Amino acid sequence: MPKKYEGLLDTGPMENISLHSHSRSKSWAPAHSSRFSFDIVRPRFLTRRSPSGNTKPVRRTAWLDGLRGFAAFVVYWHHHQLWAHFKDDIYENGFGYEGKHYFATFPIVRNFFSGGHYAVSVFFVISGYVLSVKTLSQMQKGDTQGVGITVGSALFRRWFRLYLPVIAVTLLWVSQWHWTKVWTDFGTPEPTYRDEIWNWYIYFKNYSFVFLTGDIYAFPLRYHAHAWSIPVEFRGSIVIYTASSALARCTRNARLWCETGLIFYFLYVVDGWYGAMFMAGMLLSDLDLLAVAGQLPRVFTALQGFKELIFFHLFIVSLYLGGVPAFDTSGEALAKSPGWVWLSRLRPQAVFDPKWFYLFWAAVLLVASVPRLPWLKQLFEGRFCQYLARISFALYLVHGPIIWLLGDRLYAATGFSRDIHKEKLPEWVDRFPLSHSGPMGLELAFLAPHVILLPVTLYAAEIVTKLFDEPSVKFSNWLYNKTLAPAPQIKA
Numbered sequence: 001m002p003k004k005y006e007g008l009l010d011t012g013p014m015e016n017i018s019l020h021s022h023s024r025s026k027s028w029a030p031a032h033s034s035r036f037s038f039d040i041v042r043p044r045f046l047t048r049r050s051p052s053g054n055t056k057p058v059r060r061t062a063w064l065d066g067l068r069g070f071a072a073f074v075v076y077w078h079h080h081q082l083w084a085h086f087k088d089d090i091y092e093n094g095f096g097y098e099g100k101h102y103f104a105t106f107p108i109v110r111n112f113f114s115g116g117h118y119a120v121s122v123f124f125v126i127s128g129y130v131l132s133v134k135t136l137s138q139m140q141k142g143d144t145q146g147v148g149i150t151v152g153s154a155l156f157r158r159w160f161r162l163y164l165p166v167i168a169v170t171l172l173w174v175s176q177w178h179w180t181k182v183w184t185d186f187g188t189p190e191p192t193y194r195d196e197i198w199n200w201y202i203y204f205k206n207y208s209f210v211f212l213t214g215d216i217y218a219f220p221l222r223y224h225a226h227a228w229s230i231p232v233e234f235r236g237s238i239v240i241y242t243a244s245s246a247l248a249r250c251t252r253n254a255r256l257w258c259e260t261g262l263i264f265y266f267l268y269v270v271d272g273w274y275g276a277m278f279m280a281g282m283l284l285s286d287l288d289l290l291a292v293a294g295q296l297p298r299v300f301t302a303l304q305g306f307k308e309l310i311f312f313h314l315f316i317v318s319l320y321l322g323g324v325p326a327f328d329t330s331g332e333a334l335a336k337s338p339g340w341v342w343l344s345r346l347r348p349q350a351v352f353d354p355k356w357f358y359l360f361w362a363a364v365l366l367v368a369s370v371p372r373l374p375w376l377k378q379l380f381e382g383r384f385c386q387y388l389a390r391i392s393f394a395l396y397l398v399h400g401p402i403i404w405l406l407g408d409r410l411y412a413a414t415g416f417s418r419d420i421h422k423e424k425l426p427e428w429v430d431r432f433p434l435s436h437s438g439p440m441g442l443e444l445a446f447l448a449p450h451v452i453l454l455p456v457t458l459y460a461a462e463i464v465t466k467l468f469d470e471p472s473v474k475f476s477n478w479l480y481n482k483t484l485a486p487a488p489q490i491k492a
Helices: 033-041 062-085 116-140 144-180 193-207 218-223 225-246 252-269 273-292 304-322 355-372 374-380 383-390 392-414 419-424 450-483
Strands: none
Touching (some): 062 355, 062 374, 062 392, 062 450, 116 144, 144 218, 144 225, 144 392, 144 450, 225 252, 225 273, 383 392
16 A cells, blocks of 8 residues: 655655555555564665665655655754753844844844744644645545545544654653663653553543643643644644535635635634644645646736746745744744834734744745745755655654753763753763854854764664654554445446
């Protein structure tokens, strides 16, 4: 069975996504255990050849995979910057705020130091794009019955696809607390392993409930700080599946207007910024498919000759908005930040945390611009970004535990120590002191640990991809096929 490509965290081709198979005999387990075992331990990022033997992307939307992978790397870099420097009030405030001027906070440049929020917003827009690409293709062909089959299959498999890797990684994390007794400055273990597992279950069952009305951050704060986005991804997926079903029989123009109306509703009427991001991805996907078929409304083709010029400027706007100050959720600091005084007045009343409003526009403009700027599209179609795309979900999940377990010690050793280190890790403090001169975020003492941290993180991401991420796709497909009724027999 071909892989299903279903969103931010999935890998595989976006083109030629087939409907579910009615075969009930295929297993989701690896076929050749010895070869599978060797493949697990072989680090692919050290090989000179791509797995397929072809370094040229052949798919129309390979750039989208690469953008997702690069965004995952930006999240990795953002969290390392904050952890080592523990200066959120500097990194996530604007350049010149309260008289503080740092190169790492300069407009546009800041995206490469603290662009994690920007990257997550891009994740959500990409998810809306790819989750809807199959159903939109069917709608445009008039295959309304196929839309129902596709949505039913995707909705059945979505929970397993998102949460099985999270279950595996968080259980491994809490287990090492009790198995190794190694101290980390993230969370405090329960007295016994049995208590830990029960506590994990209590937190996880609420965290994984799509209609949770309580604290969505309770499980992440306890077991994996970066996993807060997974329930948001699940909710956004439900938005896309619901919209796909509701709009399946609409005309082209009615469908486009409804998608636009839903974006407006989520962004300006209610505090549903993530729904707006997913729906914007769906709208972009719809427009791109219409463009391929030569069916775009005339308003989108009027300025065809100026396309690259227009989208270059929209790309610059995206980079600027992507660096929105994010430290203060009240919006007061935003109104006092140089370069954001007037922009802060555009914030809708409905948005509680102002950064998501600006990040919505930043992410949408970025995803819209990349395929229309050849030089930028080529960057994301490159081998490194395509490699990151394959391990993006696992990279997102493993980089945090590696920071807390290994990175914390290496940073303490090179001079980024805190008071807690002197108490808990005195043998690591200033063990290999290095220079702290230069711009914040580019010090030798910060960069040197990544000679170890980056390959370890990439290798761990590959292992998690092979052991948990890719099998979760196969398992969800296998389980869905197991539930299907046999195809009706046609009498001759």
